[in-house]
Amino acid sequence: MSVESLSALDRSTLRERSLEALRSAILSGRYRPGDHLGEVELAGSLGVSRGTVREALRHLQQEGLVTAGNRGMLRVNSLSSAEVHELFRVRAALEGLAVREVIASPRREAAAETLRTAVERLSDEGEPAARMEADLAFHLLLCRLSGNSMLVEAWQRLEGRMRVAILNGAAWQAPMMARDRHVPIVEAIERGDVEAAVRVVDEHMAGAAEHFARATESS
Amino acid sequence: MSVESLSALDRSTLRERSLEALRSAILSGRYRPGDHLGEVELAGSLGVSRGTVREALRHLQQEGLVTAGNRGMLRVNSLSSAEVHELFRVRAALEGLAVREVIASPRREAAAETLRTAVERLSDEGEPAARMEADLAFHLLLCRLSGNSMLVEAWQRLEGRMRVAILNGAAWQAPMMARDRHVPIVEAIERGDVEAAVRVVDEHMAGAAEHFARATESS
DNA sequence: GGGGGGAACACTGTCGACAGTCGGCACGAC
DNA sequence: GTCGTGCCGACTGTCGACAGTGTTCCCCCC
Known part of the structure; x- marks a missing residue:
């Protein structure tokens, strides 16, 4: 059973892990509202490619944690x-x-x-x-x-x-x-x-x- | 002024155009519910790269027009x-x-x-x-x-x-x-x-x- | 004729690279 | 001093390629 859950963990894609990492980073306050989230920087710090972190960011955008600014640049969302x-x-x-x-x-x-x-x-x-x-x-x-x-x-x-x-x-x-x-x-x-x-x-x-x-x- | 509006049209990204094309293709019934939407095939028919059509598909997935099946393969959604x-x-x-x-x-x-x-x-x-x-x-x-x-x-x-x-x-x-x-x-x-x-x-x-x-x- | 093994295929996941574009900065002309 | 202009860096948009993995189908053996 633990093998099952482990294999399930292994099966989780890099995109999902990046998504989770970014989400908790934002929710934990490590990134402040308004902070710019650059694809290159995040890709470097997460150890994945830009395309992967890009998909995670798009998902976060749909969730409302991240919003698009000028020229498609993404930043941490805040609510009035x-x-x-x-x-x-x-x-x-x-x-x-x-x-x-x-x-x-x-x-x-x-x-x-x-x-x-x-x-x-x-x-x-x-x-x-x-x-x-x-x-x-x-x-x-x-x-x-x-x-x-x-x-x-x-x-x-x-x-x-x-x-x-x-x-x-x-x-x-x-x-x-x-x-x-x-x-x-x-x-x-x-x-x-x-x-x-x-x-x-x-x-x-x-x-x-x-x-x-x-x-x-x-x- | 007409230059302005034209440049605005040009500003629409390939991703947005692919998204629109796919959406209307699904909504017009060209793809039936349950049909498999392969990234390679769509990229070929739309004349864009896989990454681009991939993003459009992810967006459609969020919209609920497309749903994920086995091994991340996407198909046209249908509602019970x-x-x-x-x-x-x-x-x-x-x-x-x-x-x-x-x-x-x-x-x-x-x-x-x-x-x-x-x-x-x-x-x-x-x-x-x-x-x-x-x-x-x-x-x-x-x-x-x-x-x-x-x-x-x-x-x-x-x-x-x-x-x-x-x-x-x-x-x-x-x-x-x-x-x-x-x-x-x-x-x-x-x-x-x-x-x-x-x-x-x-x-x-x-x-x-x-x-x-x-x-x-x-x- | 039926079943098992394996090779070819068809996907998606992931990556690195190139191109276009926007903002900022320095420099020079007025 | 101020405005225009050209350069430079940064960032995203887009692309083609490689890797891993089910799936399918064919061939061989029993």
């Missing part, structure tokens, strides 16, 4: 506070659909239970990065449980930008990541209360948008 | 009827947000007027392809008028898949594209009736989903 608000409103719409579908699903009971265990993994303390991961994992799980693959895909397309937004408000207190903020969502789903669930999601997102937009402005 | 339903539910959520934001916007009056003129361009007759374009243009305009750039982006990410779905139900009667189906949306926005607008959008999308899902199944 207005864009943060827009982003979270779209997210609210998508997750609102997710809770609707979860509640309408015949597997609602099982889904609620899965969410209940997931919400327990949300911790009020610890590394900010780890808390962010747990938070995003919870919301992604919510989308997945809707069984709507298009919804999952659309949400994931927003994920990169969300990470940028969260990154901008780096030293945040993160009251939005607290478990208390997520429990009501699960409870509303358990009760099958569509209106309450959607309202809670909306409020959750509005609060998060407000918080991160402020953090963006002050940076 | 279940995915068509999922797709239109996500679209309904996004456009529901769009009408909310348009109505809540201080520029509601102007937006409604713009939509009123756009809806006039929807024709009940003529080329199916042209009608599809007009329909998509109307809905894209709706998203744009919301002023939410993230919403526009998310919608456009779905656009490729929508075209695939519509393409699958090729010989359709297209009652969903009729002007009558769109006028109520505009009227609800003009009245500022959020509930009605969202409900109309939902019904519009549900009807379209049902129609195209059936067309997908029968093909």
Whole structure:
């Protein structure tokens, strides 16, 4: 089995490894928003050819972590506070659909239970990065449980930008990541209360948008 | 001035032209769903190098027109009827947000007027392809008028898949594209009736989903 | 006639190199 | 001092070639 996973690791292409390396470099803050990402330089530091890093950069561009500037030159993306608000409103719409579908699903009971265990993994303390991961994992799980693959895909397309937004408000207190903020969502789903669930999601997102937009402005 | 516009045309890269060519080739049905798209063959027929067509294909993959199969080989995508339903539910959520934001916007009056003129361009007759374009243009305009750039982006990410779905139900009667189906949306926005607008959008999308899902199944 | 081995093929992954273009800099004319 | 101009460096766009790997098909052996 470990051979299997090892061979799976070996099977991962250079492009995928470069993509992962670049993504974590950006998300870890090693490259600051606005920094220019030159193909030659990155190819040299990653030990791959320009074409390979080029594909990884294009993927990052689609994810929204990187944006095109003058003459096709790429730089690390950053979001204005207005864009943060827009982003979270779209997210609210998508997750609102997710809770609707979860509640309408015949597997609602099982889904609620899965969410209940997931919400327990949300911790009020610890590394900010780890808390962010747990938070995003919870919301992604919510989308997945809707069984709507298009919804999952659309949400994931927003994920990169969300990470940028969260990154901008780096030293945040993160009251939005607290478990208390997520429990009501699960409870509303358990009760099958569509209106309450959607309202809670909306409020959750509005609060998060407000918080991160402020953090963006002050940076 | 004419020099200016010409140089702008020349500025379009080979990658963009290849992308456009491939996209229209797929959308026009020249390549059928499931067809294998080999890099070498396409590079030869387009008169560009493999790297260039490769980038175009990757872009198409992000758009959802092309999907990866065995060993990274790409083929023209197709949607199951279940995915068509999922797709239109996500679209309904996004456009529901769009009408909310348009109505809540201080520029509601102007937006409604713009939509009123756009809806006039929807024709009940003529080329199916042209009608599809007009329909998509109307809905894209709706998203744009919301002023939410993230919403526009998310919608456009779905656009490729929508075209695939519509393409699958090729010989359709297209009652969903009729002007009558769109006028109520505009009227609800003009009245500022959020509930009605969202409900109309939902019904519009549900009807379209049902129609195209059936067309997908029968093909 | 059927099955196994191997060679040829058809792909994609990856790379290094050349060409075009844009921005900055120094230099000279006015 | 300021403007125009030509050079230089940097960066991306594009290309052709090589390598690795499944896949397929043919031939030989049983």
